[in-house]
Amino acid sequence: MQKRSKTQIAKGVYQCQKARCYNPKDPRYSTYGAKGVCVEYTQEEFVEWYLKNVPSGFHVGRIDHDKNYSFHNIEIQTVQENSRERIARLGPPAGRKQIVVTKNGSFFGEYESIMSAAQATGYDRANIANYLKNKPFHKTRNGFTYQYKENFNANKSL
Secondary structure (H helix, E strand, C coil), X not given: CCCCCHHHHHHHHHHHHHHHHXXXXXXXXXXXXXXXXXXXXXXXXXXHHHHHHCCCCCEEEECCCCCCECCCCEEEECHHHHHHHHHXXXXXXXXXXXXXXXXXXXXXXXXXXXXXXXHHHCCCHHHHHHHHHHCCCCCCCCCEEEEEHHHHHHHHCC
C-alpha cells in the first residue's frame, strides 16, 4: 500500500470536515451539520495552513465545539488528545466495546478504548487490537492480558 502524502492527508481531513457538516448521510452529521456547524475556509486555504502548521502524526480538532470550523477555532492535537476529548464530550462511540486489562492474573483496569488501554499499559495500540482479534487469553510479554469487557464478564462466571 502506498503511503499518502501530507497534501493528500490534508485534503482528506478537509473532506471529512465538509462531510460532517454538509452530508446528512454522514454518521456524525447529527453532531455537526444538523447543529449548524459549517466550514469557513476553502480546501486550498486549509491545505496550505495544514502543510505549514500540522506535524506528521497530529490531528486537527475544534476548540469550541459549538462553533464552526475556522482558523480561529481549530487546534493541533495528538491522536490521544483528540480521542480523549471526543470520548469526554460524547462518550464512547456506539458499539465500541470496553477493554478490560489484567496483569499477571490480577485486575489492572477497564478502558473505554484500545487507545486508552494502550496509554495505561505502554503497549502499542495496533498490537492490542491484533491481540484482541486473534489471541484473547494469551499474555503479552509484559504480563498484560486484554479482553473485551463482555468476554471478561463471561469468563469470570466460568
